[in-house]
Amino acid sequence: MxxxxxxxxxxxxxxxxxxxxxxxxxxxxxxxxxxxxxxxxxxxxxxxxxxxxxxxxxxxxxxxxxxxxxxxxxxQDTPLKTRKIPMLAYTAVRTGRIKADNADTFTIAINAGQQAFALTIEDEKLRPLYRMGSILVADTGAKISSDDRVLLFSKKDGLKGGIMQTTQKRTVSILLPDQDFREMSFPENEIEWIARILWASQ
Amino acid sequence: MxxxxxxxxxxxxxxxxxxxxxxxxxxxxxxxxxxxxxxxxxxxxxxxxxxxxxxxxxxxxxxxxxxxxxxxxxxQDTPLKTRKIPMLAYTAVRTGRIKADNADTFTIAINAGQQAFALTIEDEKLRPLYRMGSILVADTGAKISSDDRVLLFSKKDGLKGGIMQTTQKRTVSILLPDQDFREMSFPENEIEWIARILWASQ
DNA sequence: ATAAAAATAGGATTAGTTTCCTATTTACCT
DNA sequence: AGGTAAATAGGAAACTAATCCTATTTTTAT
The missing domain is CATH 1.10.260.40 (lambda repressor-like DNA-binding domains)
Structure with missing residues (x-):
């Protein structure tokens, strides 16, 4: 008050x-x-x-x-930290589209960059890390390190998600959760975007 | 304005x-x-x-x-409330203690019950689901269904986390992430508490 | 240094909100 | 179903914030 x-x-x-x-x-x-x-x-x-x-x-x-x-x-002592980010349609994200035009919004109370977005998983391709129905908060502007959980869109392979490995010179490698965490590499020039996953609902 | x-x-x-x-x-x-x-x-x-x-x-x-x-x-059209929940010490939780006396707090903006708490993982026992340093928001009062991600404390086996399986009559079974998701069962009377994981930082 | 503009103090008046009051309607309890 | 309490509508009176006005002080520009 x-x-x-x-x-x-x-x-x-x-x-x-x-x-x-x-x-x-x-x-x-x-x-x-x-x-x-x-x-x-x-x-x-x-x-x-x-x-x-x-x-x-x-x-x-x-x-x-x-x-x-x-x-x-x-x-006030505590600055307000909630924020609205775009809630993107999974069907759009799955085909690489992450523009936020006219998107619904999702309110978060975490620090996230200007390119943060949310999405609700609609398949089991990210199991066991994330299941269908889970909400992910991800940020294409976030710095990514080895072992971070990421989503990426490859022109050749489409949407992939997994655990970041050490990046080689011109390739990005991630562990794919739905393939027993085997490593998959993507040439950099095939990657349209890559977003670090910040939070996930369970 | x-x-x-x-x-x-x-x-x-x-x-x-x-x-x-x-x-x-x-x-x-x-x-x-x-x-x-x-x-x-x-x-x-x-x-x-x-x-x-x-x-x-x-x-x-x-x-x-x-x-x-x-x-x-x-x-907002739909009220959203931020709330502070106890941030428990992992060392305490690992030994079964989830009382929130004098705990630090963690601000959330999600619906969570009165028994919700947060904790920061300090080992790799929940990998690959959750890694060291991840923050989990969990609730001992939340309804748990099959496929939910949970933490539980067993008197005999200590703190375990994983994916809930269909519960048998007097046992609780979960898939353990750090053991290739093999199933482990716990007699109900050994379980001190079980909390559903609501959100996890990545 | 001087003049003009802006800011500030303070009093009176006006306008708007709150309180008081009454009546009616709605909700709740038995 | 009936009675009571709470909620709501609406008007009048009381109170308070905003506006108007004037004077003084401070600031700004030349």
Whole structure:
């Protein structure tokens, strides 16, 4: 929850961040320039004045500040870490398509890069690591090391998933879970994309 | 930024989550029971009514709802809750201890029961399903079906993890990942606890 | 250094939210 | 089915935030 001071602090910080005084911020938002005067934050009888939600909405709107950012400015201890990533159709991913246009979203609470996506497995090709129905969170922008679990799309072989092996000069090798973890190599120039799997539902 | 509707929606959801009507929530917060009446959310001339920040602070306080949670409720059609669960020491879990006293916490954004906990794997006994360093989110209160991934503690055999098989009358059988997924059975009366693995980091 | 603009303090007025009150409807319990 | 409690609608009164206005102080630009 928040206090009266929290809100006023956030207003002051937002104004400062945007290069305004509190007075200037109010003016920008179409409010009276005296609206956020320090002198008016407590009434003559000592009771705190709470700025209205409508006024807050107005300043957030004109500064293009999200509510989340406003909370962060407000001084909350734990920054909000949830995020929406695209939930891609498995049928698309299986044929190599990982563009997120018009995708559903999936909310995560982990650190993931801008190229993170989620998908729901619809076959048993990744068993025993992942079963049908499992949700994977993967990121094509993530750094990949040996022993990481990855999805990759090869022009020649299609979608593959498994455990990364040490990469040779121009090939990528992974252990395939559905083939007793035997190693398979892919020439680099056949690989359209490779994504590290960050989390998996069970 | 937020809209008038967003706020009212959040108030309604918060009330519902806590088992109150909007009227009941207002009453709990020391406000008038009519404060959040639907009939009063738009004025007779059609202008939206914005609930005051003071009223909001009161309901957040009485419900112990964080601003973060309120934001989540506000911004989404389906409420998503982050939650902290105990992060247990692997050394404790390995010897069967899953009491959460004084444990560190781990924030999740998934549905999990009250008995959910997290742990970080510190050996290779669950390979290839899970490797050292992976975080597992598991729940001793979760319903378990065949093919689910589980952790169990047997008095005789200690901590085991693997894939649930069809349960026989008084035994529990799982496939052990570190033994080529061979099946191992445990008499029920030897099992102290069994937790379904919900999510795993990779 | 000077003038103009912006910011700030403070009082009065206006507008909007909350509270109080009453009546009706709905939900719950026996 | 009936009675009670809770929820909801709606109007009036009370309270409080926003706006308007004026004066003073501070900042900015030349």
């Amino acid at each position: 928040f206090t009266h001071e929290d809100i006023w602090r956030a207003i002051d910080r937002l104004a400062e961040d945007k290069g305004f005084s509190a007075s200037g911020l109010a003016r920008q938002a179409g409010l009276d320039p005296t609206a956020f005067n320090r002198s008016k934050r407590t009434s003559p009888n000592g009771k705190p004045r709470w700025p209205s939600t409508e006024s807050l909405a107005k300043i957030l709107s004109i500064t293009s500040c999200t509510t989340e950012e406003f909370l962060l400015i407000m001084g | 937020f809209t008038h509707e967003d706020i009212w929606r959040a108030i309604d959801r918060l009330a519902e989550d806590k088992g109150f009507s909007a009227s009941g929530l207002a009453r709990q917060a020391g406000l008038d029971p009519t404060a959040f009446n639907r009939s009063k959310r738009t004025s007779p001339n059609g202008k939206p009514r914005w609930p005051s920040t003071e009223s909001l602070a009161k309901i957040l306080s009485i419900t112990s709802c964080t601003t973060e949670e309120f934001l989540l409720i506000m911004g």
